[in-house]
Amino acid sequence: MKKKKLKRIGVFTGLYLLTSFLIIPFVAPIFGREKIKETKFLKAHSFFYKLANRNYVRPELNGTLGEIAAAFEKQNSGIKMSYLDANFPFMDKFPLLPHLSHNDGKKIDVSLIYENPNGQLTNKKRSISGYGVFEAPTPKEHNQIDICKSRGNWQYDFPKYLTLGNINKEIEFSRKGTRQLVQLILEQKNVGKLFIEPHLKTRLNLRNGKVRYHGCQAVRHDDHIHFQLK
Numbered sequence: 001m002k003k004k005k006l007k008r009i010g011v012f013t014g015l016y017l018l019t020s021f022l023i024i025p026f027v028a029p030i031f032g033r034e035k036i037k038e039t040k041f042l043k044a045h046s047f048f049y050k051l052a053n054r055n056y057v058r059p060e061l062n063g064t065l066g067e068i069a070a071a072f073e074k075q076n077s078g079i080k081m082s083y084l085d086a087n088f089p090f091m092d093k094f095p096l097l098p099h100l101s102h103n104d105g106k107k108i109d110v111s112l113i114y115e116n117p118n119g120q121l122t123n124k125k126r127s128i129s130g131y132g133v134f135e136a137p138t139p140k141e142h143n144q145i146d147i148c149k150s151r152g153n154w155q156y157d158f159p160k161y162l163t164l165g166n167i168n169k170e171i172e173f174s175r176k177g178t179r180q181l182v183q184l185i186l187e188q189k190n191v192g193k194l195f196i197e198p199h200l201k202t203r204l205n206l207r208n209g210k211v212r213y214h215g216c217q218a219v220r221h222d223d224h225i226h227f228q229l230k
Helices: 002-031 047-051 059-075 144-150 154-161 175-186 198-203
Strands: 042-044 081-083 107-111 191-195 224-229
Touching: 042 047, 042 059, 059 081, 059 175, 059 224, 144 154, 175 191, 175 224
Parallel strands: 042 081
Antiparallel strands: 081 107, 107 224, 191 224
16 A cells, blocks of 8 residues: 555656646746746745746746846845745636735745845845745834734734744845845836835835835735736
């Protein structure tokens, strides 16, 4: 019985990998999507996002990602742009859980930027998954998290359970680096919206009209940046 189970698992794993890496990339363009083209400046935070086929976008977004990553690295030598969840390769409106809107190839999450104790930017992140370690509001900042949770939106900080482990505890959120990245995103004419938590919008002095609040029905956005095409 054990041998049969192992054989089934092996066959399933082999078929899944074959389909994911050799078939789906050629079928996805039929649905108007393509795999994110990684460069030395643009990388998935975790191999999981590629293994789970959560790394597909529309060609227009693919090109935009490459431009942003190259421009950011030009400003900060050696610092990469790390992407998290994008979209599945097929069908609009098919949900990419736990997200509400990653369902049309136009959306993507990218990591915040961090720095070492000496103030130098780093490619390290605070969690294995890239989600769930928050840059929380200070006592003097607007606390939308408490407001949403007090209204019964229990899911608002649910990503804290999705870290898969907290790492690199010595690094800190970089205002300068994250603001530079956000500004490069906002400069793209085809970008329609960018979601980030209200206290970070204030902290980073973001006044562009594309910076929006995502609402209490979603999850908090002080562990990543979400942006999307028009």
